[in-house]
Amino acid sequence: MTNILIVEDDPMVQFIHRNYLEKIGTFDTIYSSETIAEAKKLLSSRSIQLVLLDIRLKDGNGIDFLTDLRRTKQTVDVILITAANEVNIVNDALHLGVIDYLIKPFTLERFEKSIQRYRTKHQALVTDQLDQSQLDTYFEPQTTIAPTVDLDKGLSKATLQLIQGAIKQLPQPFTVAQLTTETGLSHVSVRKYLSFLEDHHFLKGDTIYRKTGRPYKTYQMVTAPHALS
Template structure:
């Protein structure tokens, strides 16, 4: 069930071509040999060993795959070791989808920034810091590619629906693309300005509905 939930969170991000699952360190090592992996969601307590040992081995082998630790282990030594081994983030179970999406945001931001040949001090500083809390102002520090005008258009469209809505319904109401609306929905969700719920059906994949906070 936990694996299903995390996979669903990843699918909602809509940014990954392939998602693989490994229930043990042995399986993970085989996947790493066969597949080009960009991000690992890594638990610490695995049935055949310790996830931190796998992470340490990857670093000794100079494999710079990004890692988000997802674990129930909140002991300070485990957190310290994870940070020293260069994890993108450290999530203690249970956590919300919003918190999970924040971690993915850190991953994508790091990936994009580190593709540059040279980094000014300002960008290095941003890599080493968590995003500032801008929940009181949904248009403050909009991510690259987002505009205040489009954000306002989406909020107005959401208000006209007067009920819970899917991303596609909001896209239709605002006359914008599904991809564009998803980006703004993520921005609003990150700032806790809307609520969401995953709907599970007997047939087909689960889907997500949203409602604006009043």
Template sequence: MHVLIVEDDPMVEFIHRNYLEKSNKFSAIYSANSLQAAQEILDSKSVDLLLLDIHLKDGNGLDLLSHIRKLTQSLEVIVITAASEAKTVEKGLHFGVVDYLIKPFTNERFQESLSLFFQRKQTLAQTSLMQAAIDQLVKGDSKSSKMQPAKTESLDKGLVMDTLSRIKETINRLPQPFTIQELAEKSGFSHVSVRKYIVYLEEQHELTSQVIYTKIGRPYKIYTALIQPGEHRT
């Protein structure tokens, strides 16, 4: 997949690029520091996702978004901006953005936005949709097609459904067994955040753990998913 970052602050662009690279999902990452440069890339390159700032040196990013929608270009958009005015947010949502991020934000929150994008992409790739799938798109419900996340009301305090879904998707891609460090590196979330979700998944009996003792150094834990890709709870 290809992504375009539209951002005129080089440091912020660097952060976005770094976060995208951590996701390990995009084969090409383009950058533009103006609306004109962004339009030139969109005219010449195939882009699946647009990370769009609003206040740019040559205009308003929402004008570019409006132009894209008029052309019915099939790409998804995540607005990333310092503009938090209700009218601006409303306009962005009106154009059907996947998410609206207010600067500054954490890598964890950024990865949640990417998770929403991939879920929408996967859902809309189907020939037809059931009501449940449409509800996911409209309401923002997050469900993995592999390890099914628990219902929102059963999540422990401080846990987020989108992050849980992302963690489970990453677990499905990891060789089994795995360590917390490996999961943190692959998912892009912090070691502390990953540990919280690992504890929760163990409590839900979706993971099993084993302590590994070594002759040198401290013992460490490895984890194995009890529901492997393609399997479902009954």
């Protein structure tokens, strides 16, 4: 039995979630809550495997609720569905181990991908021990940031993976110089890949003007960088 809880204080949005879930037909029971307090009661009294969680709720913040779930080691999985798209919130959500992060509004197709990501994890972790190929079935779907995006001429997937891995290690925002040091690549190469990621909206660039000296540019993630498959 697999049950799901929708935590959303907008009745219309809650209806859309439920309608999508009923179309997909994956879950046995669909619970719903408009508040964190009610969600906590349901989680303590019902068997729930997945939570669809909004961030800005009537009685609190979804990230704080998620933090509490992790602190108390509740094993429920979480997909965040919210209008909040600030990078610091996305990073907090990723660090807290969300299955996926959907920004409102979204399509049924994108919603289905999110539920499929949960299914993939659930199916991969049904045994006591796993081999690498079983783990890869879970992690590999998340290693594609844009399967429909072709690399520009002169760029390679291997170098892009190196760049993306380095970006995840850097504080946000970061500079070209910091990324160059982290990767060991030349400034010219780093700038080419940053331009590619910025053009395809995986990074946001900002020009910083100083009272003296030349302006410089910083970058920050707008989606979590993953390696291309």
